[in-house]
Amino acid sequence: MKRVVATVASFLFIIHSHAQHQDSVPDMTKDGVTLSEVVIMGNDSRRDTQMRSSQSLVRIGKSYLEMNLSGSLPQTLAGIPGVKAMNIGSGQSKPVIRGLGFNRMVVTENGIKHEGQQWGEEHGLEIDQFSVDRIEVIKGPAALLYGSDAIGGVINLYSDYIPARPYESRAELFMRSNNESVGLSAQMAGKRDRLYYKVGLTLVDYADYKVPADSIQYYSYYIKLKDRRLRNTAGKEQDGSFTLGYVGDHFSTAFKISDIYTKSGFFANAHGLEVRLSDIDYDRSRRDIDLPYHLVNHLKIMNHSTWHSGNIRWEGNLSFQHNLRKELSEPVSHGYMPTPSNTLERKYTKNTYTAGIGMKVLIAGKHSLNAGVNAEYQHNRRGGWGFIIPDFETTSLGGYVMDRYFLLENLILSAGLRLDRVNTHIHSYHDWYKTPVEEADSVFKERAAGLKRSFTSLTGSLGINYSAGQWILKVNIGKSFRVPIPKELGADGINYHIFRYEKGSAGLSPEESYQLDLGMNWHTGAVNIQIDPYLNYFPNYIYLNPTSTYTEGLQTYYYTQSRVIRYGFEAEVNYKPICCLEAGLKGEYLYAEQLSGDKKGYTLPFSPPWSASVELKYTHPAREGREAGFVSATYKIVGDQNGIVPPEKPTRGYGVLNMAVGKAFVWKDFRLRLNFQGLNLLNRKYYDHTSYYRLIDVPEPGRNFSLMIGFDF
Secondary structure, X not given: OHHHHHHHHHHHHHHHHHHHOOOOOOOOEEOOEEHHHOOOOOOOHHXXXXXXXXXXXXXXXXXXXXXXXXXOHHHHOOOOOOEEEEEEOOOEEEEEEOOEOHHHOEEEEOOEEOOOXXXXXXXXXXXXXXXXXXXXXXXXXXXXXXXXXXXXXXEEEEOOOOOOOOOEEEEEEEEEOOOOEEEEEEEEEEEEOOEEEEEEEEEEEEOOOEOOOOEEEEOOEEEEOHHHEOOOOOEEEEEEEEEEEXXXXXXXEEEEEEEEEEEEEOOHHHOOHHHHXXXXXXXXXXXXXXXXXXXXXXXXXXXXXXXXXXXXXXXXEEXXXXXXXXXXXXXXXXXXXXXXXOOEEEEEEEEEEEEEEEEEEEEOOOEEEEEEEEEEEEEEEEEOOOOOOOOEEEEEEEEEEEEEEEEEOOEEEEEEEEEEEXXXXXXXXXXXXXXXXXXXXXXOOEEEOOEEEEEEEEEEEEEEEEEEOOEEEEEEEEEEXXXXXXXXXXXXXXXXXXXXXEEOOOOOOOEEEEEEEEEEEEEOOOEEEEEEEEEEEEEEEEEEEEEEEEEOOEEEEEEEEEEEEEEEEEEEEEEEEEOOEEEEEEEEEEEEEEOOOOOOOOOOOOOOOOEEEEEEEEEEOOEOOEOOEEEEEEEEEEOOEOOOOOOOOOEOOEEEEEEEEEEEEEEOOEEEEEEEEEEOOOOOOOOOOOOOOHHHOOOOOOOEEEEEEEEEO
């Protein structure tokens, strides 16, 4: 691997030297190509986005986030075709792109990969959505630039707004009816000369959320709900951040420190059957957080720097992340485990160190070259009386080179290669209690054996962007990979949240994905049509396979691999007959099938059904002395999902009606923003097939009204 690093470093030096002697490009911009954005051509923003990448790329700004604000960032983004939120109650969720989530997609913040405990079904995304200024969503494998885990896609978050005045501030007050959520988010910022600062604070408190059902079924038990609320799903969130930056003529840098704290309860009746014997009065209050609950504290310190000279641009990233997660529940005996003496079921402490350097350069006015090296080290330690994953360390090192060749003004060819090396060290773990065995009285059973694995992967891609008149066409083919995570290699324990016994496999090989992505866009002044078909083939997809055996009274699942094919598309049509009125139709479809193994012919777990939505939106344009406003209505239809992997249940389709209204008002230097949403206005009872609680027949939240009041001054 040292040879790889040396080769990439030498390559970067040669390019740097060559670029500094180019006389044909006197500045950073040539024929509409801006190096900081890789490719920006013409004035039409839609064309800019489509020509920037040969993959499916969506860019959204602050206004979209405000108009679609929901209980968590993934829920806010769920209106984008191909993007879903795997909900964990009403205040937390996990993002999913084209049916792939957990460790199969990447979230970055200012270019730095976010690292928490994303392997868990009940683990949310530790991001303050109010601190985000803009977002890019890459749908489809993106390992070339982002390495392992980006096999399903990437959500790039940017909080890179630079204030223009010595003092700026904004605040948002928000509330939601369904879970009685109330919150405040405030930001202050300022800039003097070349220095600037930003300070952010977000506070959220919410109660147990309501569903349109009087009872639910948990296995063979029917559980009545008081006032239709899910017991113990209340929670709170406290986020803070501080940024200090410098902007120079050739060099810019920003240091950011953020801390995310969340505490939320698990639905009490879904945390094992033992809760039926609990002495806790869960109906005492709908705002308290009783056992079982989890709390997460995510500290992130990062630096992003850029330096440019002539037509070459360097970027550097450094970060430290500390993720502390605790899961607490009433102590109960299980199997040979005696009743524990405390409530700490699980504890995970994860430290992640990240470093990366990249370069973008324009050569001879035709080649936009992007190359870089990044490294990551993870150190994870466990605690508590419940075991599911062992202690581990992982070290990752990768280098990439990508070239975009502007053959013509409207024809771009792209190609890239990436080489990665990942080392994983799993520590041995023995139970803290003894288990009887045949040849001895009892032993401290080894749950996870010590293991050291190394993985090397070479990936690449080829792409074409072509623009002709009203048409924009894109093609991308390539190979991506994902290294098996320590849970897949070394798990051996009870997952109380899903009520099953999970066992890893130390011999798993890295996942590989061969993909074909197409993009077709046709637009006029009034009509825009976008279609994004895709095809994925996995020769060795990793998944949890249920078996007919039982361990400690629970059904045993073990990690295995099989061949898998996935294909589908996203489509969107927008029609704007007049300047203020717009009608939109968007939808998505995904098909997945296992081609080998015990579940040959089955789909993949958490595969979303097809969906479509129709939106009618009226926009009141901003004019002199009058701010913009809008009103919209959306009807979303979701199809049946009968393709399942047991113990998943078939899920019936549904339709929900939503609406939104927004308006801004200005008085001198004060600006007021109002956004009102009504979700599930008909109070339909329906199930989300990808929801964490779907397995126990918990429907999605009922009618929900939300209001956000924003102030800029």
